Amino acid sequence: MPTDTLELxxxxxxxxxxxxxxAIGWWLVLLSVxxxxxxxxxxxxxxxxKQRSAKVLAxxxxxxxxxxxxxxxxxxxxxxxxxxxxRRTCLxxxxxxxxxxxxxxxxxMFLDDVMQEKRFSEGIGxxxxxxxxxxxxxxxxxxxxxxxxxxxxxxx
Numbered sequence: 341m342p343t344d345t346l347e348l349x350x351x352x353x354x355x356x357x358x359x360x361x362x363a364i365g366w367w368l369v370l371l372s373v374x375x376x377x378x379x380x381x382x383x384x385x386x387x388x389x390k391q392r393s394a395k396v397l398a399x400x401x402x403x404x405x406x407x408x409x410x411x412x413x414x415x416x417x418x419x420x421x422x423x424x425x426x427r428r429t430c431l432x433x434x435x436x437x438x439x440x441x442x443x444x445x446x447x448x449m450f451l452d453d454v455m456q457e458k459r460f461s462e463g464i465g466x467x468x469x470x471x472x473x474x475x476x477x478x479x480x481x482x483x484x485x486x487x488x489x490x491x492x493x494x495x496x
Contacts, residue, residue, distance in 0.1 A: 394432040
């Protein structure tokens with residue numbers, strides 16, 4: 341057979357790379373995105389539940405304090421109980437370094453910041469700081485309970 345009569349075929353290129361199935365790296369990226377999304381959803385749900393439960397517990401404790409006050413009518417003890425409620429709630433909701441060491445006017449201003457009003461530093465809430473040092477404090481109890489309930493509702 342002479343070489344000039346041989347039929348040669350043209351160069352064959354390989355098939356183009358298919359987009360499906362993706363390489364293992366793409367599967368890992370997809371799995372990572374799904375797992376991170378689930379983790380973010382779970383953490384957010386857990387955080388919201390903690391925030392919600394702090395408000396619910398604070399409202400329940402406020403009702404207990406109200407019932408106890410109706411029994412003993414001791415305003416000094418009422419002020420102490422409300423102060424403890426505010427401290428515990430703040431430690432549950434806010435970072436410890438923001439609220440734990442505050443006293444006096446700084447504490448009242450911190451409580452005002454939650455409500456965006458000056459009902460603690462300039463209103464009935466000031467009794468939380470002054471009443472424990474008075475011999476026989478006179479406080480408008482209904483207004484104070486209203487303020488406490490409003491503050492709990494204003495929590496983030």
